[in-house]
Amino acid sequence: MENINNKFTLVGTKDTHDMELISKPALTFWQDAWRRFKKNKVAVVAMVVVVFTILFALVSIVIVPQKSANNFNPNKVQVYKNLPPKLGNVGIPGWDGNFTSPGNTDATNIYKVQKVPKDTSFILGTDSLGRSLAKRTVVGLRISLLIAFSAILFDIFIGITYGLISGWIGGRVDNIMQRIIEIISSIPYLVIVTMLGMLFGQGVISIILAIGMFIWTGIARQVRNLTLSWKEREFILASRTLGESTFRIMIRHLLPNMLGVIIVQIMFDIPSVIFAEATLSAINLGVKPPTSSLGSLISDGISSLQFYPFQLAVPAVVLCLLSLSFFLFGYGLRDAFDPKSSED
Template sequence: MADTAKLPADSFKPMSADDRAALDSEKIAAPSLTFMQDAWRRLKKNKGAWVSLILLALIFLFAFGSAVVSPHDPNQVHPEYANLPSKIPGIGINGFNGTLVQAGQRIDAYKQARATGAHYLMGTDYLGRDLLSRVLYGTRISLIIALVATLFDLTIGVTYGIFSGWKGGRVDTFMQRVIEIILSIPNLVVIVLLILILKPGMLSIIIAIALTSWTNMARLVRAQTLEIKEQEYILAARTLGESSLKIAFKHLLPNLSSVIIINTMFTIPSAIFFEATLSYIGIGISSPQASLGTLLNDGQKNFQFLPYQMWWPALVLCIIMLAFNLLGDGLRDAFDPRTKE
């Protein structure tokens, strides 16, 4: 048996304080974060996206809680209180104190209508309906249409894109030609054809958006799937015999989550604007139901003399569109690891 080699005693010496300090300086002090935790940290640093997220949360809260927070029935008619301006108690600023200009003179519209005990924060429309209640109700209708349409966008678009990118070859080519055919048909033509079959309303708008809006999501998901399926961990999973369905849920969807979330943030405002456009031109939500589009349509009729009836729904629509776009930009930066902080 060979002799065991022994190191001399002078080969070892105790560490000095400077040596220990040098080792401590090389330690990683920052806590380890998952991808989602790091994305959330990046999002919170983006002030515009963070403020937009808070605004959207408040809008959703008030819109879907309108049955509780609405001061009046949105469809209740009071002809004697028609076209009253905004009146906020304790505010003496013109435009918010219940006064308006008639024949070159500023008068108290509430006193003239003998509504001294009432106040409407956003005023009333031409039938005396509370504009605040109708804006809350209309915002809820617009958000419901956008969310349901986005649900179809996620289910159809993501599934179609993953299947097309995963299969590749002739199947992918055929599926992309189908998308190109759908993209060649204008959305307005689709909604007009649906109106001929169905009556104007939420159902026809949702079906029209669901039939046409998923193509952009499918193309983005398909492009990312073509790239991801060539990665080593996907090849390893296929080598180990995992099924395509399991690979899709376990590997593809988590890596596609950033693309899906970001595109969804841009799909929702597009659906809201599409619904508002249809309702504004008279082929969307019909009266007496309210949406942001119908409120804009009613307000523009009296815009020259009573501009506030159009300002309020236009302001809400602008805030929703701007907030979703800023939040989408923030999510895009948060989910991109190459973004510099």
């Protein structure tokens, strides 16, 4: 029988030890999540928008003070009120100062009609008191983000802790804790807002406390359900057998496996808080005038929608883009931390 080695040549490495070596570098949990996250281009764009918006809101504290956005000259209201968007003297359609005033059929240059100084223009127009909508939208964005992130702290510190304790202990304690959540969820938060408004006065603090007292119940239920599932896994039982403390097991083993669900829930809660604030502003329980938020600007714009639609469009577009960015960013993080979730 002819030797088979005379017809075939072995290619590649001839050392079995070299064949078993793993050439791919080992990645940590965060490095592997970042690698998967970068593949989702939509999520990357949403992350850039969210990060840019947060940084812009922080920088705007110096560039656009709240006082300059709220103040107006009562002697110049007739000159600067309800001005349409205008971008210098560029003459771009929609940003040229031309607008069809209520009762007219033809578009006119409102800046000339109201005798606004030639070098004065407002890129997003003005409101009924002559205040710049651009400045008020920037301040409103800042206030809305402040309310949202402050309320989310209740999610992080109360909701996650409450859910971990309830799911880990289980039994009668879990049953009692879940009934408490049901009682809290059944209370209309408008009643709480009204009571806090009477106690602390109408303002940002009352809204944060009122929304924060209810927002954590959703994430607490999710964390509790995940804890009930994960605490029976083999690696958790092994950790308990080896004598690890409950706190260490929760921090080192439970929370990392829940991270995707927690982040998605938080990303959903942020726009939900902003929408809740908008609802409160619509019934005059929002931030105290003249301070503006996206919700209060939308509420003010609704009253003048028929005649000056740009006053509603500006904050509404900002709110929609911001909410959509948080949603897409959250979905991208969920898929990065938990690849199986995108396959289900």
